[in-house]
Amino acid sequence: MAKTLFDKVWDSHVVKSLEGGQDVLYIDRHLIHEVTSPQAFAELEKRGLPLFRKDQMVATPDHNVPTKDQHLPIQEALSRQQVDKLIENCEKHNVELYGLGHPFQGIVHVIGPELGITQPGRTMVCGDSHTSTHGAFGAIAFGIGTSQVAQVMATQCLLQSKPKTMRIIIDGELKKGVLAKDIILYIISKLTAAGGTGYFIEYAGSAIRSLSMEARMTICNMSIEMGARGGMIAPDQITYDYIKGREFAPQGEKFEEAVAYWETLKTDEGATFDQEYVFPAQDIEAMITYGTNPGMGIKLNGNIPGLIEASNKESFSKSLKYMGFEPGESLLGKPIDYVFIGSCTNSRIEDLRIVADYVRGKKKALNVNAMIVPGSKQVEKQAKAEGIDKVLEEAGFELREPGCSACLGMNEDKVPAGAYCVSTSNRNFEGRQGPGARTLLASPLVAAVTAIEGKIVDINEYLN
């Protein structure tokens, strides 16, 4: 029978199926970080259970870490305790840890792929909803809660109902200045923040195939923002070339064997999906969000919808009131206070290159505080090797050290109440970047242009 990519990977990991529709799903790799793991370690200890497969786990601190002076002890007491707890737990249970100062440390969803841990056909989980990022390689990857973190620690398995499948096809050639972030913001604006709930998504079509791995990761990363458990893209030569030679990638003959298997990980001709959408690439333009969920996005030069178009007027009005915007208005010309370039959505080397290419020889606007946080130590190192740090510095940007940073403001990197921030991160929820902070999600290119102009502009007028 013709199978989807999702079915192939899922079915090959089912240990057994229970009556009532739950599957016992085997998990190949488990990533952990300091925020959602301490209670799971405690649960195991309480029950007297050992780690079942510690060699299939990798840990790194990312959510809480400062992005300045990482060589010094963490100032904030609670953050330090949580990071120390991760170190203590990893030492006690012999889990591989890339702690602060380690050349592999970084945002968990940036380091998995760059170390070659993320591979096609694998199942991967992490106590973080953006685990969907890893699906860019043709893996089934999804976020889990802490009780499930404990389950995977104890048994390397999860009880899961098999999600429905959805395919989103983007065909054709993308317009100039339209990046992966615009594609995913466009899709979410069409499907809404709940439109993918209950589904696992496969992204396909010629526009998707043309994207780099970094861009594919940006798209899969935000699958959760429409409620989907995960997103996947079938592996191809671009995938294999990215993985080859990485730290934990198969080497030599083993790599060739793996590629032969990965080649089978495609949706078969005739396989059916529970839901399918097709969008022409030509329809997609540079995007920005105006509200307090990622589905509230418009073309940069478009208008905020009117109240009459809102499905729930009370929620829509509450959202716009928080943002300080009026229904029906344009965002062009709105002054911006902060620009944040970073997060597991857009902090990879390609993102930094896009920003550096645009800001080279320019200066950021005086009213803008521009922060750029690389996704990992390896990204930081590469950026320095390419002289990106100098370009950014000359343009008035601050290049920080790796971590989740102002995406969720668990460390000191916060946006003040009432301030506007154009951010390359994934969530514009109320208070996400700090209590009262107002977030507008956009691509790294839109963020770079905004930083230079100090206000929201139609980037088409700025691209030569």
Next chain:
Amino acid sequence: MEKFEKVTSAAVPLPIEDIDTDQIIPARFLKATSRDGFGDNLFRDWRFNKDDSPKEDFALNDDKYSGEILVAGRNFGCGSSREHAAWSLYDYGFKVVVSSFFADIFKGNALNNGLLPVQVSEPFLQELIEAIHQNPSTEISVDLVAQNITFNGKSEAFDVNPYKKECMLNGYDDIDYLVNIKEEIEAFEASRTVY
């Protein structure tokens, strides 16, 4: 996990759509290393002013509303996978959340912690909210055994995965089940080709 069979109580209405887990428990309160005490910061930024004084117009601060049931707008619990959202609702004293649609990860986290997500139709939800607004002491009954929710003589059935229902009724966790099939998991590992 505590057993759950039936809850009968008044409810707190929160008829906002797309309530994300960052609102339920903001990230800056996720720094604890235990599961305790999250209820204090439930809906922190909607519930309290900057100086920690309660915001009077927020339903949880309104004396007319009380009970073990939260009634919320569609797509409740979207966003982050933080289980702290379920812990904070439960720790505050809620045993049931009623909505017309739940985000997946939240729903799973709630079920793993004895907090029952009850998904009802949009018209039923609107009638329920209206009834609570009109009479805040409206008694609502949520029966897991019979899988129905009832108020003012109106009733609607709700779905729950049969396995998760058993877990809730008996206070079992997934981990108990999985640990018991370890030999099958090992046999699965031995049988597969890993690249």
